[in-house]
Amino acid sequence: MEQSSLEATVDKVLVQKWIAEIGSDAPAAVPLLQAVQNEYGYLPREAMNIIVSETDISASQLFGVATFYSQFRLDPVGRFIIKVCHGTACHVSGADRINTALRQSLGIKDEKEDTARNGSYTIEDVACIGCCSLAPVMLIGDETFGNLKGADAQRSLKKHARQHGEFLPGHEEKRSEADAPEKKSPGKKKKEML
Amino acid sequence: MSAQPSTPVTIIVGEGTCGIAAGAKDVFETFRDMAPETEIKTVGCVGMCHEEVMVEIFDDEGGSYLYGKVDKKSIPAILKFHRGEGALPGDHLIRSSVQPDGAEYLTRQTRIALRNVGRLDPKSLEEYRERGGYRSIEKILTDGISPEEVIEEIKTAGLRGRGGAGFPTAVKWNFARSAKGDEKYLICNGDEGDPGAFMDRSLLEGDPHSVLEGMLIAAYAIGASFGYAYIRAEYPLAVEHFGKAIQDARIAGFLGKNILGHAFDFDVKIKQGAGAFVCGEETALIASVEGNRGMPRIRPPFPAVRGLFGKPTIINNVETLANLAWIIEKGGAAYAGIGTGESKGTKVFALAGTIKRGGLVEVPMGMTIREVLYDIGGGPSTGRPIKAVQLGGPSGGCIPESLFDTPIEYEALNATGAIMGSGGMVVMDTRSCMVDIARYFLEFTQIESCGKCTFCRIGTLRMKELLTRICGGEGTMEDIDMLENVAHQVKSSSLCGLGQTAPNPVLTTLKYFRDEYVAHVEEKRCPAGVCKGLITHTIVKDRCTGCSICDRYCPVDAITGVVKQPGSWVIDQELCINCGMCVEVCNFDAIRVQ
């Protein structure tokens, strides 16, 4: 991937601190990786190497665990992660459309990619996040948005970007006005709840 | 109309995950700013998720008013009313002590597991105590009730596991009780893997102490001195509230050594899941807690004999545990008095999909699916009829409208080909394609299959491929037969529950909605208008106003025309990806899906 610029610099002392706090035996593998990912958004190779050399956890166990659980990512991510729920309720309420809409706003064209070119946002599909009555649902960072239509998702993203000083790429020509406040979108009533 | 309210003294805002998603934090702050003289508290999810944000206001004469769909803008009117300065905000009022029961939603329910959820501040041990909390474990310890007697009481109650399999809780506990070993473990299963269910989240978030007290009772019964709560990482609020409950209980002496001065030690640690459906399965969960890949193993030996770190281990679901304190307090017979034959007590369901009043409902066993959907759920939310309901998620099946009079009982539901499951109940109307639903679940189980056994690993993949082909209009009648054949083989030859139940969504849809499969194959048509390979989007000329909004939202620039010239707009079928964005944004219903 050409996103090597997103690669994190690992702080060895920090990783050692987690090891001291969480433990260095086999059951510590998952919580250690969770601590690493919490900090860096993904699992930098360097951090994993530190864990392997400074604990009783073997490389095969650690990498085995890291590739088994869907929570863990081995590639760098954008500054914010958008989690789009693809649970049953969200699936039947049009979750796919949320992805299409967000990818459009972020200018992600290649199907295999999930991070905007400028490293702002990464789109991730997740299983149910437990607010099925508000389906379809997405999370931007820790913030939950429900009862979404495609256009609402774009609007919420735009607002989030504005609040966090992020720039949405891929808005060429007429696309740039697509996010201008619409006249009356049918999704409007729902959106007021958010 | 209604009597004048008197001065508000307490304002309660529902702050479960769903409440927060609907804007509860904003509502909370607005109340704090506008009514600084009033006490403002937060509670967990009341369960009426369709009404979020929910606010309850108590006045100084004991009157109470429950409001739904509250946002910043509606707060001034609500406060005016309570200060005697304005009319009752009727649009938002769900029920009040002056006008009781606008909501059949609550009256048809029997709340045992959910008895406190939405009624107390989940972060307050005192409030749980005030509502009778920790009285059951106190009674057991101070009255010297033996573990055997506790198990007997649960047996009398007829409680069966709420995690899906419905195994009698007392029988399982007896295995662990009689298993040899000085060290035993109790695990609370809060992995809640069914992607359409949120009962356990709501319990852990909204009433963590009742789950913790349930763990104490179970641990005492089996003789465990340490427990783990395995909670999905996707539920940060549940982890936070349960963690706080553990801390507070430790300080209050309900956890630790010599609990309440008796010879009973127990403590709990939280383990966060890392996103693997199979980890809800007992042996995979154990592997995961031990720090390994969550791969199931062959049973026997059952975990009750050889479980976590090789020691006897009992795994109970969150909801199962939440029932225990109630049963000990009121007696097993009282619990068994609710429900029917082999299915005693109540079951919590997470009602979602195309239903008017979605949310959490707890109903006595024996109530029919129809009663849950129409009397409590209020029927479809879309104006289109309900076609089917999906029970049990990836392990369950779709029950057609014609079987909605089936009572909610383990055996009766199994007979339909679906299962009780953990409580996910996703309602689908005529715009849901049953073949697509089957494909959706197989895609899910195929990804989630741990890969250990061949039938599950390859079988789910083959089924997914066949279903994808059928959804794409490339299937043949032989494919349908092949699908059925593979489904039966995966069911009979897989190692764990994941593979054994993975074919259920396929088999039930084939059984009840075969005509939809045939339409996809023979007519190359998706009757519900869902499957992208079989539908087209076109503009209805006499409805179109030429406003161009569809063009602005089309992600692939497939729509062209001249602004304000209705007749000029067309969708280029070569470019169109059938995403449906245009349908959503069109204000004039001018896009036809065929």
Ligand SMILES: Cc1cc2nc3c(=O)[nH]c(=O)nc-3n(C[C@H](O)[C@H](O)[C@H](O)COP(=O)(O)O)c2cc1C
């Ligand atoms: C693939 C699979 C996933 C499961 N997921 C869960 C789950 O998320 N939560 C749960 O409580 N039980 C789940 N179970 C059932 C558990 O294995 C186990 O039966 C249950 O936790 C026992 O508790 P109970 O007797 O109180 O129901 C799952 C089973 C299988 C086969």
Ligand code: FES
């Ligand atoms: S299915 Fe999306 S929140 Fe549950």
